[in-house]
Amino acid sequence: MKKYLQNNISYYDINKLPIALFNLKKWVFVTISGIDAAKYLNNKFTMNINLLNFKKYFHCANCDIYGKVLSNFLIFKYNNNYGYVIRKSILKIQKKEFKKYLNFYKIYTQRKKEFLLFGVSGTNLRLFLLKFFKLLPDYHNTIVNYGDIIILQFQYPEERFLFIVKFSQVLFFKNIFRNFSVFYDDQWSILHLKSGIPILDRINSKIFLPQSVNLRIPDNIDIYKGCYIGQEIISKVFFKKINRKYLYVLELLTKNFTYNFENCVIRFTDMYKNYIIGRILFTVKLNNKIFWLQIVLNKNLPLNTILLFENICPVYFKVKYKFYV
Template identity: 35%
Template sequence: MKKNNYYNNKILFSKKYYKNWMYLQDWGLIHVYGIDSKKYLQNQLTLDINKLKDNFSLCAHCNYKGKVISSLRLFKYKTNHYILMERKNIIKYHLKILKKYSIFLKVNIVIDYNNIIFGFIGKKISYLLNIFFKKLPSSNKVLIINKKYKIIKLNEKIMRFIIIVLKKKSYKIKNYIINKFNYIKNNNQWLSLDIKTGIPNIDIIHSKKFFPQSLNLNNFNGISFNKGCYNGQEMVTKIHFLKKNKKSLFFLKGMSKNINNKNNYLEFRIKKKWKIIGSILFIIKLKNNIIWIQAILNNKLNNKNIIRIYNNNYCFFKIEKKFN
């Protein structure tokens, strides 16, 4: 691999999103297929699968209390066959829960160990990928599937593609992208754009702690309040119609030389005291000691509030964006 095509562990700012690629090793896939797969997912997931736009959407799977077990990217692979993309550290735990509810239906649920997930970021990626694939998704059709590849275009300001390919057939695309794109080893680069865009990711330590409305999924049409019964539906719709959601997804910015990833809580200052106001989902360090945080906080906070990591007098943050 060429040295100038290798960024290793650096997290880049948006002005350097030119033609970058990475293995999305922190994410995994679950396949749900069989005659009853659509019916089963309709009764489990927060979105209305009958209205699945472009065969792709963000959504969540909740427990009976309406708390999110896992946040998902769902796409329809073919008739009676769906694929869930989620954080890898929760995938085995989530698989057990999915199988638990499926025993009386004709549906198969398995983890995918045969495919690789690639992520592409940058202004020039569409042009370069089109040379290899000949046809790419567009803003009107975000998903293209054939026998070799599954290609998803994320409709965001900074261009991103997810490409899923069989491991045994991945050598051709690897040989092409190694010479054309800059390789980024750190998956936090992809995560940084999720933080900036307001896309939630739930790791296993945050499973079953938040309602889907608090995770900004309603802004991606990932929650249906009218489709009828699904797991956790009663609590989710009750919170929505009574307007009782007290938390929101936030993007915070700050600076620090050192960060303690073990501390999960954030505080804000009220008068002369500090009060716990929410939880950290993800915290990443960019260049020049800049820190980005994705957090679930009380939705009454505003840009004037100063926030810190719990009991840390050296690391303060301001609200960059609140996702209502």
């Protein structure tokens, strides 16, 4: 397999390749089982777990009592129980929340370390994969489970797939892509940024309402399913239309600028000298010339708006993508 260093490959190079494989080490696969699993998950998660079947997965969240998102994830039926894919950095927070209720519910959670996660993207991808898999997920049936290999489909920004592969099948799976380029988590995350999928790590847990990070009704939130933790606040924001924060992707315009964006909260000014506060979710360097921020801003801005970030010298960003709930 051809391997590339992360800093030397851009998203645009990926698009030019016929097919690309992404080795995902920052996401993990977790299962939830037990006789109370469905009841427990329905009381915690924003989607109606009773509507899950073996042909669909949900992208949803679990929130605290104030309606703030602890984590977002992909959840699906797995061997008559439930499985979900979540960021590794936030898993401990979620497990800590689960432990609060273990005395009331008979449930068991387990990180499935015997499974590895891979993303696949590229042109003519479906035709290529059908040479090795008789059935692939599509718009109507978004997940296919072969037992040792689970396949989830994403529609945006172009059709791509997430593979959850058991160790026993990893050699077979990698052999399929032996002639293609291999990338890593950040390049896969670029596709999430373009799709409006929030990347919430530990530092941004319990900060945002779902609507502020582009978790929508009815795709990610079931407003009518009944009581769950945080529902009152989430419903109030929806019906009164009082969300005032929005998810954006900003592109750095200033050249030859380096800055450590570990400080999550930064302040911009627009052309009218209005202050705009933003909290960074994720940063990624596409190549030596292009740098993106996934960020939540406290103002509704049109595309291509220019924002000034004043640090030591003036630095300019452009609104590349916006996601308005």
